[in-house]
Amino acid sequence: MAILKTILTVIFIIISLALTVIILMQEGKSAGLGAISGAADTYWGKNKGRSMEGMLVKITRVLVVLFVVIAAVLNIGSF
Incomplete structure (x- = not known):
């Protein structure tokens, strides 16, 4: 049981680091002043699900x- 907890803890740390990096890589949700004039309706804005941002x-x-x-799982297994 201790081996499984150690493996899950290592995976948890890796996911935490990956999540931090991926969140920092994302663009902000505010489009700035370009949204006022309609500049946000570009090709990449319409196809955001297929772009790098969507991924x-x-x-x-x-x-x-x-x-x-x-x-x-780690919290339940700590008893």
Whole structure:
């Protein structure tokens, strides 16, 4: 049981670091003054799901779910 807890802890730390890096790589949600004139409706704005930004959002969601699940498992296993 101790080996499983150690493995989960290492995976938890790796996910934490990856999540921090991926969140810092993402652009801010505010479009600045360009949103006033409609400059936000560019090709990349419309196809955000297929861009690098869209991929980072999807990876972030997966890592957050894994983070919460592993945190719960490690918390339950601490008894």
